[in-house]
Amino acid sequence: MQLLVPVVVAISFYMRRDFYAAAVGIWWLGESMADVAPYADDARAGQLPLLGGVTGSEVEDYHDWEVMLGKLGLLTWDHGIGTFFFAAGGVVMAAAIIWGTMVSLRQHSAERG
Template sequence: MSFAAAVAAKPAARGVVAARCAFLALLAFYSFRILTHPVASNYVGETFLHLVNLPFHEAGHVLFSPFGRFLQVAGGTIMQLLVPAVVAISFYMRKDRYAAAVGIWWLGESMADVAPYADDARAGQLPLLGGVTGSEVEDYHDWEVMLGKLGLLTWDHSIGSFFFVTGGVVMAAAIIWGVMVSFRQPEAD
């Protein structure tokens, strides 16, 4: 459905398109706010969605604990990224493309949320769960542990930047796809 067709559509269909686009505009604004702050500022870690991502991150440590220390530590980030990916795939399989786009956006936001943590691996200055920083407690900062074991600790800023930039690209692509889906099939999805 083109923009002109959406305008000429039934009022209910126009309302669906308008509501979807309004929500996508909110996600675009949220994305813009996240992406216009430096990774090291941890702005994304102070947002509402960080509190949504955090339980999945912590659950990942528990779920991956039977597989050794490295995977227990990595499990936090794995779960934090896996849950929105599974949500997106689930909606896509149900042919709800708009909801899949929102799920993909969440994956991008979650990637941006991982970025400051990875970026902080050497400095260990971010306040962590438990009220301490990575520099205060040995073997406590996930990314310090992972990158240290892999011999990649000096790559922390590059890895943090990778997560941040990739997260931004994923969020932008998801918003664009969501708008396209909204105008194509406002009633079917």
């Protein structure tokens, strides 16, 4: 849901042709990707504190990323997946800022005539 909601918001604004707001939604997606990166990276170690106040190693099947990656057979790739989410999140945020700036400049040029 942390990644799905920003995507839905961005698509919704894009369909309304509100491109600046869509860029903000895309930036939110990139920020969320960077935000989940440490938890994906922690899937095997289970050392980060989670929302319930415990770590993934304290309670069995509590760490979402451990469960998801385990069911997909990708648990040994947790560090690579975490790195991917962090890097991709940065790229997505940068692209959204560039897009939003371009939209804003075009709008400003159109208003000036």
